[in-house]
Amino acid sequence: MGTISGSPEPLPACFLLATRYRKPIAKGSDKVDHSIERRTSRRFHIVLPVLFRWADSVEHYDDGHCANIGQGGMFVLAAKCPPPGAEVAVEFALPAFDLVPRPVKLRCIGRVSRVETCYQLNGFAVAGHFLNETVEEPFINSVTAG
Numbered sequence: 001m002g003t004i005s006g007s008p009e010p011l012p013a014c015f016l017l018a019t020r021y022r023k024p025i026a027k028g029s030d031k032v033d034h035s036i037e038r039r040t041s042r043r044f045h046i047v048l049p050v051l052f053r054w055a056d057s058v059e060h061y062d063d064g065h066c067a068n069i070g071q072g073g074m075f076v077l078a079a080k081c082p083p084p085g086a087e088v089a090v091e092f093a094l095p096a097f098d099l100v101p102r103p104v105k106l107r108c109i110g111r112v113s114r115v116e117t118c119y120q121l122n123g124f125a126v127a128g129h130f131l132n133e134t135v136e137e138p139f140i141n142s143v144t145a146g
Helices: 013-020 139-145
Strands: 025-027 031-033 043-055 059-070 073-078 087-094 104-118 121-132
Touching: 043 073, 073 104, 087 121
Parallel strands: none
Antiparallel strands: 025 031, 043 059, 043 087, 059 073, 073 121, 087 104, 104 121
8 A cells, every 4th residue: 555745644545546556458368448548648646745726616735745747737636626627837846866866846737637535535637738837047146146
């Protein structure tokens, strides 16, 4: 069983299946059912804190954790989820690593394609695109700072 960072309780098996193992399921010895997997791009399993918002008759703001991310969207674990079909904006920061020397602030804009509930965990999938919100310091500041 997996866990969410900062949470001592393990994730229920059904939630792990819903977020990590959405691959074709073999039926019989030689047939494969491709109806479950509808993604057009690869997903990466990464746990990051996120902030998200959506609006219906009022503005909603909440937080959660990214469970996986890919070019076409992401899956967010959260206590409160927007309804399917809602337009949502999810903000998060990728920490610096070998290939990217500074943190990168990203925003995913899209629609909620599904909401999953399993035991006490909730989550939602966003089909959308990403915007780089990182503000680079002006070139003149980097030259004069040294």
